[in-house]
Amino acid sequence: MTNLNYKKEVTVVGGGLAGLAAIKVLLKTGWSVHLVAMDSYFTFLPLLHELAAGSLPIASLRFDYHSFLQANNFKLTVAQVQQIDLAQHCLITNQEKIDFDYLLIATGSHTAQDKIVGSRQALTLNTWQQAEMLAERLDALSKQGSVINIIGASFTGLELSLEIAEQLKRKKQKATINLLHSHVRLVPWLPEIGHQIIIQALERQGINLYSPERVVAIGPQYILTKTGHYRGDLNILTTGITPNTAILDPALVNDQGEVLVNNYLQVRGQVRVWAAGDIISLGERAIPKLAQTAIQQGRIVADNIIKQQSGRPLQPYQPRIKGLFIALDKMRAVGHINHRLIHGHWVWFVWRTVYFFNIPGWKNHWRLAKIWTRRFLGRH
Numbered sequence: 001m002t003n004l005n006y007k008k009e010v011t012v013v014g015g016g017l018a019g020l021a022a023i024k025v026l027l028k029t030g031w032s033v034h035l036v037a038m039d040s041y042f043t044f045l046p047l048l049h050e051l052a053a054g055s056l057p058i059a060s061l062r063f064d065y066h067s068f069l070q071a072n073n074f075k076l077t078v079a080q081v082q083q084i085d086l087a088q089h090c091l092i093t094n095q096e097k098i099d100f101d102y103l104l105i106a107t108g109s110h111t112a113q114d115k116i117v118g119s120r121q122a123l124t125l126n127t128w129q130q131a132e133m134l135a136e137r138l139d140a141l142s143k144q145g146s147v148i149n150i151i152g153a154s155f156t157g158l159e160l161s162l163e164i165a166e167q168l169k170r171k172k173q174k175a176t177i178n179l180l181h182s183h184v185r186l187v188p189w190l191p192e193i194g195h196q197i198i199i200q201a202l203e204r205q206g207i208n209l210y211s212p213e214r215v216v217a218i219g220p221q222y223i224l225t226k227t228g229h230y231r232g233d234l235n236i237l238t239t240g241i242t243p244n245t246a247i248l249d250p251a252l253v254n255d256q257g258e259v260l261v262n263n264y265l266q267v268r269g270q271v272r273v274w275a276a277g278d279i280i281s282l283g284e285r286a287i288p289k290l291a292q293t294a295i296q297q298g299r300i301v302a303d304n305i306i307k308q309q310s311g312r313p314l315q316p317y318q319p320r321i322k323g324l325f326i327a328l329d330k331m332r333a334v335g336h337i338n339h340r341l342i343h344g345h346w347v348w349f350v351w352r353t354v355y356f357f358n359i360p361g362w363k364n365h366w367r368l369a370k371i372w373t374r375r376f377l378g379r380h
Protein backbone atom coordinates (compact mmCIF):
# COMPACT_ATOMS: atom_id res chain seq x y z
CA MET A 1 0.00 0.00 0.00
CA THR A 2 1.37 3.45 -0.88
CA ASN A 3 1.17 6.56 1.32
CA LEU A 4 0.64 9.13 -1.41
CA ASN A 5 -1.63 11.20 0.86
CA TYR A 6 1.37 12.25 2.90
CA LYS A 7 3.84 14.95 1.90
CA LYS A 8 7.33 13.72 1.02
CA GLU A 9 8.69 15.52 4.08
CA VAL A 10 10.35 14.01 7.12
CA THR A 11 10.72 15.83 10.42
CA VAL A 12 13.91 14.78 12.19
CA VAL A 13 14.44 15.45 15.90
CA GLY A 14 18.17 15.51 16.64
CA GLY A 15 20.86 16.19 14.06
CA GLY A 16 23.60 13.90 15.38
CA LEU A 17 25.11 10.94 13.55
CA ALA A 18 21.87 8.97 13.07
CA GLY A 19 19.72 11.98 12.15
CA LEU A 20 22.30 13.32 9.73
CA ALA A 21 22.80 9.96 7.99
CA ALA A 22 19.04 9.83 7.32
CA ILE A 23 18.88 13.47 6.22
CA LYS A 24 21.61 12.98 3.59
CA VAL A 25 19.78 10.03 1.98
CA LEU A 26 16.40 11.79 2.05
CA LEU A 27 17.67 15.05 0.52
CA LYS A 28 19.50 13.14 -2.24
CA THR A 29 16.28 11.40 -3.24
CA GLY A 30 14.30 14.64 -3.43
CA TRP A 31 12.49 14.45 -0.10
CA SER A 32 12.16 17.53 2.09
CA VAL A 33 13.62 17.47 5.58
CA HIS A 34 12.75 19.62 8.56
CA LEU A 35 15.47 19.21 11.18
CA VAL A 36 14.66 20.28 14.72
CA ALA A 37 17.95 20.53 16.61
CA MET A 38 19.13 22.05 19.88
CA ASP A 39 21.75 24.18 18.16
CA SER A 40 22.77 25.12 14.64
CA TYR A 41 25.86 22.87 14.67
CA PHE A 42 26.51 19.22 14.00
CA THR A 43 29.07 17.83 16.48
CA PHE A 44 31.24 14.82 15.63
CA LEU A 45 31.24 13.22 19.08
CA PRO A 46 34.04 10.61 18.66
CA LEU A 47 36.60 13.46 18.64
CA LEU A 48 35.12 15.35 21.59
CA HIS A 49 37.81 14.15 24.03
CA GLU A 50 40.45 15.96 21.94
CA LEU A 51 38.57 19.25 22.20
CA ALA A 52 38.14 18.66 25.94
CA ALA A 53 41.88 18.03 26.40
CA GLY A 54 42.66 21.19 24.44
CA SER A 55 44.49 19.37 21.63
CA LEU A 56 42.00 19.98 18.77
CA PRO A 57 40.29 23.28 17.96
CA ILE A 58 36.51 23.36 17.90
CA ALA A 59 36.54 23.84 14.11
CA SER A 60 37.72 20.20 13.82
CA LEU A 61 34.52 18.68 15.07
CA ARG A 62 31.71 21.24 15.14
CA PHE A 63 30.14 22.21 11.81
CA ASP A 64 27.30 24.62 11.02
CA TYR A 65 24.47 22.58 9.41
CA HIS A 66 24.11 25.24 6.72
CA SER A 67 27.79 24.78 5.74
CA PHE A 68 26.97 21.38 4.23
CA LEU A 69 23.17 21.21 3.93
CA GLN A 70 22.27 23.99 1.53
CA ALA A 71 19.47 22.33 -0.45
CA ASN A 72 16.18 24.20 -0.87
CA ASN A 73 14.36 21.19 0.50
CA PHE A 74 16.17 21.44 3.86
CA LYS A 75 14.82 23.48 6.76
CA LEU A 76 16.42 23.87 10.18
CA THR A 77 14.59 24.93 13.33
CA VAL A 78 16.82 25.49 16.33
CA ALA A 79 14.65 24.50 19.28
CA GLN A 80 14.50 22.01 22.09
CA VAL A 81 11.75 19.47 21.67
CA GLN A 82 9.97 19.14 25.01
CA GLN A 83 7.30 16.64 24.11
CA ILE A 84 6.34 14.46 21.17
CA ASP A 85 2.57 14.16 20.84
CA LEU A 86 2.07 11.09 18.66
CA ALA A 87 -1.73 11.26 18.82
CA GLN A 88 -1.78 14.84 17.44
CA HIS A 89 1.27 14.28 15.14
CA CYS A 90 3.09 17.28 16.54
CA LEU A 91 6.20 18.31 18.45
CA ILE A 92 5.95 20.71 21.36
CA THR A 93 9.17 22.72 21.47
CA ASN A 94 10.40 25.65 23.56
CA GLN A 95 9.74 27.85 20.48
CA GLU A 96 6.69 26.62 18.61
CA LYS A 97 4.44 23.66 17.82
CA ILE A 98 5.60 21.67 14.78
CA ASP A 99 3.32 19.27 12.88
CA PHE A 100 4.71 16.20 11.16
CA ASP A 101 3.65 13.43 8.79
CA TYR A 102 6.80 11.29 8.98
CA LEU A 103 8.99 11.56 12.07
CA LEU A 104 12.50 10.32 12.89
CA ILE A 105 13.51 10.55 16.55
CA ALA A 106 17.30 10.55 16.93
CA THR A 107 18.00 12.41 20.15
CA GLY A 108 21.06 10.43 21.29
CA SER A 109 22.09 10.04 24.90
CA HIS A 110 23.86 11.69 27.82
CA THR A 111 26.10 10.41 30.62
CA ALA A 112 24.11 8.41 33.18
CA GLN A 113 24.09 10.54 36.33
CA ASP A 114 21.68 8.59 38.50
CA LYS A 115 23.96 5.76 39.61
CA ILE A 116 26.49 7.52 41.86
CA VAL A 117 25.62 9.89 44.70
CA GLY A 118 26.67 13.46 43.86
CA SER A 119 27.26 12.69 40.14
CA ARG A 120 26.06 16.13 39.11
CA GLN A 121 29.13 17.64 40.78
CA ALA A 122 31.34 15.89 38.22
CA LEU A 123 32.00 17.12 34.70
CA THR A 124 30.63 15.04 31.82
CA LEU A 125 31.43 14.91 28.11
CA ASN A 126 28.49 14.76 25.69
CA THR A 127 28.38 18.14 23.96
CA TRP A 128 30.86 20.67 22.57
CA GLN A 129 29.81 23.07 25.34
CA GLN A 130 30.79 20.50 27.99
CA ALA A 131 34.07 19.80 26.16
CA GLU A 132 34.91 23.52 26.12
CA MET A 133 34.11 23.80 29.81
CA LEU A 134 36.38 20.84 30.54
CA ALA A 135 39.18 22.42 28.50
CA GLU A 136 38.79 25.67 30.48
CA ARG A 137 38.85 23.82 33.79
CA LEU A 138 41.99 21.91 32.75
CA ASP A 139 43.65 25.16 31.75
CA ALA A 140 42.78 26.72 35.09
CA LEU A 141 44.40 23.90 37.11
CA SER A 142 47.48 24.95 39.01
CA LYS A 143 50.73 24.10 37.23
CA GLN A 144 51.82 21.60 39.90
CA GLY A 145 50.19 18.91 41.95
CA SER A 146 46.58 18.92 40.72
CA VAL A 147 44.60 15.68 40.81
CA ILE A 148 42.24 14.67 38.00
CA ASN A 149 39.91 11.71 38.60
CA ILE A 150 38.30 10.09 35.58
CA ILE A 151 35.53 7.72 36.58
CA GLY A 152 34.88 4.97 34.03
CA ALA A 153 37.50 3.50 31.70
CA SER A 154 35.43 2.63 28.66
CA PHE A 155 35.95 4.29 25.23
CA THR A 156 35.56 7.86 26.44
CA GLY A 157 37.36 7.49 29.78
CA LEU A 158 40.38 5.80 28.22
CA GLU A 159 40.74 8.13 25.26
CA LEU A 160 40.16 11.19 27.42
CA SER A 161 42.69 10.22 30.12
CA LEU A 162 45.42 9.49 27.54
CA GLU A 163 44.72 12.69 25.61
CA ILE A 164 44.77 14.81 28.78
CA ALA A 165 48.03 13.18 29.94
CA GLU A 166 49.73 13.90 26.61
CA GLN A 167 48.42 17.45 26.43
CA LEU A 168 49.54 18.28 29.99
CA LYS A 169 53.02 16.97 29.16
CA ARG A 170 53.14 19.17 26.06
CA LYS A 171 52.23 22.15 28.23
CA LYS A 172 54.75 21.06 30.90
CA GLN A 173 51.93 20.96 33.42
CA LYS A 174 52.23 18.32 36.15
CA ALA A 175 49.12 16.54 37.42
CA THR A 176 48.12 13.20 38.85
CA ILE A 177 45.57 11.41 36.69
CA ASN A 178 43.57 8.63 38.34
CA LEU A 179 41.42 6.40 36.16
CA LEU A 180 38.89 4.38 38.15
CA HIS A 181 36.91 1.50 36.72
CA SER A 182 34.42 -0.79 38.41
CA HIS A 183 35.57 -3.98 36.60
CA VAL A 184 38.98 -5.64 36.18
CA ARG A 185 38.61 -5.72 32.42
CA LEU A 186 38.51 -2.28 30.81
CA VAL A 187 37.29 -3.12 27.31
CA PRO A 188 35.45 -6.45 27.23
CA TRP A 189 35.41 -6.66 23.42
CA LEU A 190 39.23 -6.78 23.17
CA PRO A 191 41.22 -9.99 23.81
CA GLU A 192 43.72 -10.11 26.70
CA ILE A 193 46.63 -8.96 24.53
CA GLY A 194 44.64 -5.86 23.47
CA HIS A 195 43.91 -5.19 27.12
CA GLN A 196 47.64 -5.34 27.88
CA ILE A 197 48.37 -2.85 25.08
CA ILE A 198 45.98 -0.40 26.73
CA ILE A 199 47.55 -0.96 30.16
CA GLN A 200 51.00 -0.26 28.68
CA ALA A 201 49.77 3.01 27.15
CA LEU A 202 48.33 4.10 30.51
CA GLU A 203 51.63 3.25 32.23
CA ARG A 204 53.61 5.11 29.56
CA GLN A 205 51.59 8.23 30.27
CA GLY A 206 51.86 7.83 34.06
CA ILE A 207 48.11 7.36 34.54
CA ASN A 208 47.16 5.54 37.76
CA LEU A 209 44.66 2.84 36.93
CA TYR A 210 42.45 1.59 39.77
CA SER A 211 40.37 -1.42 38.73
CA PRO A 212 38.21 -2.89 40.05
CA GLU A 213 37.37 0.24 42.04
CA ARG A 214 33.70 1.22 42.37
CA VAL A 215 33.03 4.91 42.98
CA VAL A 216 30.08 5.39 45.33
CA ALA A 217 29.99 9.16 45.85
CA ILE A 218 31.35 12.32 44.27
CA GLY A 219 31.93 15.55 46.19
CA PRO A 220 33.17 18.97 45.09
CA GLN A 221 36.85 18.05 45.58
CA TYR A 222 36.89 14.35 46.32
CA ILE A 223 35.46 11.00 45.37
CA LEU A 224 34.62 8.07 47.61
CA THR A 225 35.00 4.47 46.52
CA LYS A 226 34.05 1.24 48.25
CA THR A 227 37.58 1.06 49.64
CA GLY A 228 38.84 4.60 50.00
CA HIS A 229 38.89 8.32 49.39
CA TYR A 230 40.60 10.24 46.56
CA ARG A 231 41.23 13.97 46.50
CA GLY A 232 40.20 15.50 43.17
CA ASP A 233 40.58 19.01 41.73
CA LEU A 234 38.65 17.82 38.70
CA ASN A 235 36.27 14.85 38.71
CA ILE A 236 35.09 13.65 35.30
CA LEU A 237 32.31 11.10 34.91
CA THR A 238 32.36 8.80 31.86
CA THR A 239 30.35 5.84 33.12
CA GLY A 240 27.70 4.69 30.68
CA ILE A 241 24.86 6.50 28.98
CA THR A 242 21.15 7.22 29.35
CA PRO A 243 19.02 7.75 26.21
CA ASN A 244 17.42 11.19 25.70
CA THR A 245 13.84 9.93 25.66
CA ALA A 246 12.13 11.98 28.38
CA ILE A 247 10.22 13.74 25.56
CA LEU A 248 8.33 10.52 24.77
CA ASP A 249 5.33 8.83 26.33
CA PRO A 250 6.86 6.52 29.02
CA ALA A 251 4.77 3.65 27.59
CA LEU A 252 7.07 3.65 24.53
CA VAL A 253 10.33 3.17 26.46
CA ASN A 254 11.81 0.26 28.41
CA ASP A 255 13.40 0.25 31.90
CA GLN A 256 16.68 1.59 30.49
CA GLY A 257 14.84 4.50 28.89
CA GLU A 258 15.32 3.11 25.35
CA VAL A 259 12.60 3.44 22.70
CA LEU A 260 11.28 0.07 21.60
CA VAL A 261 11.45 -0.33 17.83
CA ASN A 262 10.64 -3.19 15.45
CA ASN A 263 13.13 -4.69 12.97
CA TYR A 264 12.42 -1.90 10.47
CA LEU A 265 13.17 0.73 13.17
CA GLN A 266 9.57 1.91 13.42
CA VAL A 267 8.58 2.89 16.95
CA ARG A 268 6.44 0.03 18.22
CA GLY A 269 2.77 0.52 17.37
CA GLN A 270 3.54 3.42 14.98
CA VAL A 271 3.63 3.40 11.18
CA ARG A 272 5.26 6.71 10.24
CA VAL A 273 7.31 7.31 13.40
CA TRP A 274 10.86 5.93 13.39
CA ALA A 275 13.81 5.99 15.78
CA ALA A 276 17.56 5.50 15.35
CA GLY A 277 20.88 5.80 17.19
CA ASP A 278 21.68 5.63 20.89
CA ILE A 279 18.02 5.77 21.91
CA ILE A 280 16.74 2.50 20.44
CA SER A 281 16.17 -1.03 21.68
CA LEU A 282 15.28 -3.97 19.47
CA GLY A 283 14.14 -5.96 22.51
CA GLU A 284 16.15 -9.13 23.12
CA ARG A 285 18.97 -8.25 20.72
CA ALA A 286 21.53 -5.87 22.25
CA ILE A 287 22.76 -3.21 19.82
CA PRO A 288 26.11 -1.51 20.53
CA LYS A 289 25.68 2.26 20.92
CA LEU A 290 28.30 3.37 18.44
CA ALA A 291 28.86 5.92 15.71
CA GLN A 292 28.75 3.25 13.00
CA THR A 293 25.51 1.65 14.22
CA ALA A 294 23.87 5.10 14.49
CA ILE A 295 24.87 5.90 10.89
CA GLN A 296 23.65 2.51 9.60
CA GLN A 297 20.32 2.96 11.37
CA GLY A 298 19.82 6.50 10.06
CA ARG A 299 20.34 5.25 6.50
CA ILE A 300 17.98 2.28 6.97
CA VAL A 301 15.26 4.56 8.34
CA ALA A 302 15.58 6.91 5.35
CA ASP A 303 15.46 3.98 2.89
CA ASN A 304 12.46 2.49 4.65
CA ILE A 305 10.53 5.77 4.66
CA ILE A 306 11.11 6.07 0.91
CA LYS A 307 10.08 2.44 0.39
CA GLN A 308 7.01 2.83 2.56
CA GLN A 309 5.87 5.89 0.61
CA SER A 310 6.06 4.00 -2.67
CA GLY A 311 4.53 0.79 -1.30
CA ARG A 312 7.68 -1.35 -1.51
CA PRO A 313 8.65 -3.91 1.19
CA LEU A 314 10.71 -2.50 4.06
CA GLN A 315 14.27 -3.60 4.83
CA PRO A 316 14.99 -5.09 8.28
CA TYR A 317 17.92 -3.66 10.26
CA GLN A 318 20.88 -5.96 10.94
CA PRO A 319 23.63 -4.48 13.16
CA ARG A 320 27.03 -4.76 11.42
CA ILE A 321 30.21 -3.93 13.33
CA LYS A 322 32.97 -3.50 10.75
CA GLY A 323 35.70 -2.78 13.26
CA LEU A 324 36.28 -0.98 16.54
CA PHE A 325 39.22 1.19 17.58
CA ILE A 326 40.41 3.00 20.66
CA ALA A 327 42.85 5.86 20.20
CA LEU A 328 45.87 5.50 22.47
CA ASP A 329 48.79 7.86 23.07
CA LYS A 330 51.53 8.86 20.59
CA MET A 331 49.19 8.52 17.61
CA ARG A 332 48.63 4.80 18.12
CA ALA A 333 45.38 2.91 18.31
CA VAL A 334 44.22 -0.59 19.18
CA GLY A 335 41.14 -2.39 17.99
CA HIS A 336 39.85 -5.16 15.81
CA ILE A 337 38.63 -5.68 12.29
CA ASN A 338 36.54 -8.82 11.81
CA HIS A 339 37.66 -10.03 15.26
CA ARG A 340 41.35 -9.76 14.34
CA LEU A 341 43.36 -7.68 16.83
CA ILE A 342 45.26 -4.78 15.26
CA HIS A 343 47.34 -2.02 16.84
CA GLY A 344 50.00 0.58 16.14
CA HIS A 345 50.43 3.85 14.26
CA TRP A 346 48.84 2.61 11.04
CA VAL A 347 45.69 1.68 12.95
CA TRP A 348 45.52 5.26 14.24
CA PHE A 349 45.76 6.53 10.65
CA VAL A 350 43.07 4.10 9.43
CA TRP A 351 40.86 5.16 12.35
CA ARG A 352 41.41 8.85 11.51
CA THR A 353 40.67 8.25 7.83
CA VAL A 354 37.37 6.58 8.69
CA TYR A 355 36.45 9.57 10.87
CA PHE A 356 37.59 11.99 8.17
CA PHE A 357 35.11 10.54 5.68
CA ASN A 358 32.31 10.74 8.21
CA ILE A 359 32.78 14.49 8.62
CA PRO A 360 30.08 16.17 6.54
CA GLY A 361 30.84 18.50 3.61
CA TRP A 362 33.86 18.80 1.29
CA LYS A 363 34.71 22.31 2.47
CA ASN A 364 34.92 20.96 6.01
CA HIS A 365 37.16 18.12 4.76
CA TRP A 366 39.72 20.57 3.41
CA ARG A 367 39.64 22.66 6.56
CA LEU A 368 40.07 19.54 8.67
CA ALA A 369 42.90 18.16 6.52
CA LYS A 370 44.80 21.43 7.10
CA ILE A 371 44.21 21.39 10.87
CA TRP A 372 45.19 17.73 11.25
CA THR A 373 48.31 18.06 9.07
CA ARG A 374 49.45 21.08 11.10
CA ARG A 375 48.85 19.15 14.30
CA PHE A 376 50.66 16.06 13.01
CA LEU A 377 53.70 18.08 11.91
CA GLY A 378 53.65 19.92 15.24
CA ARG A 379 53.98 16.63 17.08
CA HIS A 380 56.91 15.31 15.04
Ligand SMILES: Cc1cc2nc3c(=O)[nH]c(=O)nc-3n(C[C@H](O)[C@H](O)[C@H](O)COP(=O)(O)OP(=O)(O)OC[C@H]3O[C@@H](n4cnc5c(N)ncnc54)[C@H](O)[C@@H]3O)c2cc1C
Nearest residue numbers: 014016017018038045046081107108277278289290291294
Ligand atom coordinates in the same frame (compact mmCIF):
# COMPACT_ATOMS: atom_id res chain seq x y z
C1 LIG B 1 32.71 11.73 24.06
C2 LIG B 1 32.18 10.64 23.17
C3 LIG B 1 33.07 9.83 22.48
C4 LIG B 1 32.60 8.82 21.65
N1 LIG B 1 33.51 8.06 20.98
C5 LIG B 1 33.08 7.12 20.13
C6 LIG B 1 34.00 6.36 19.38
O1 LIG B 1 35.21 6.54 19.49
N2 LIG B 1 33.50 5.42 18.51
C7 LIG B 1 32.15 5.22 18.37
O2 LIG B 1 31.74 4.38 17.56
N3 LIG B 1 31.26 5.92 19.09
C8 LIG B 1 31.68 6.86 19.96
N4 LIG B 1 30.78 7.58 20.68
C9 LIG B 1 29.35 7.25 20.57
C10 LIG B 1 28.73 7.86 19.33
O3 LIG B 1 29.15 9.18 19.17
C11 LIG B 1 27.22 7.77 19.49
O4 LIG B 1 26.87 6.40 19.57
C12 LIG B 1 26.48 8.42 18.31
O5 LIG B 1 26.81 9.79 18.22
C13 LIG B 1 24.98 8.26 18.48
O6 LIG B 1 24.33 8.96 17.47
P1 LIG B 1 22.89 9.60 17.72
O7 LIG B 1 22.50 10.28 16.46
O8 LIG B 1 22.00 8.59 18.32
O9 LIG B 1 23.11 10.68 18.86
P2 LIG B 1 23.97 12.02 18.85
O10 LIG B 1 25.06 11.95 17.85
O11 LIG B 1 24.28 12.27 20.27
O12 LIG B 1 22.92 13.11 18.35
C14 LIG B 1 21.75 13.41 19.06
C15 LIG B 1 21.34 14.83 18.74
O13 LIG B 1 20.03 15.07 19.25
C16 LIG B 1 19.98 16.36 19.83
N5 LIG B 1 18.89 16.38 20.81
C17 LIG B 1 18.82 15.69 21.98
N6 LIG B 1 17.67 15.98 22.61
C18 LIG B 1 17.01 16.87 21.83
C19 LIG B 1 15.77 17.56 21.95
N7 LIG B 1 14.96 17.37 23.01
N8 LIG B 1 15.40 18.43 20.97
C20 LIG B 1 16.20 18.63 19.88
N9 LIG B 1 17.38 17.99 19.71
C21 LIG B 1 17.78 17.13 20.68
C22 LIG B 1 21.36 16.52 20.46
O14 LIG B 1 21.64 17.89 20.66
C23 LIG B 1 22.25 15.88 19.39
O15 LIG B 1 22.63 16.82 18.42
C24 LIG B 1 31.21 8.61 21.52
C25 LIG B 1 30.31 9.43 22.20
C26 LIG B 1 30.79 10.44 23.02
C27 LIG B 1 29.81 11.34 23.76
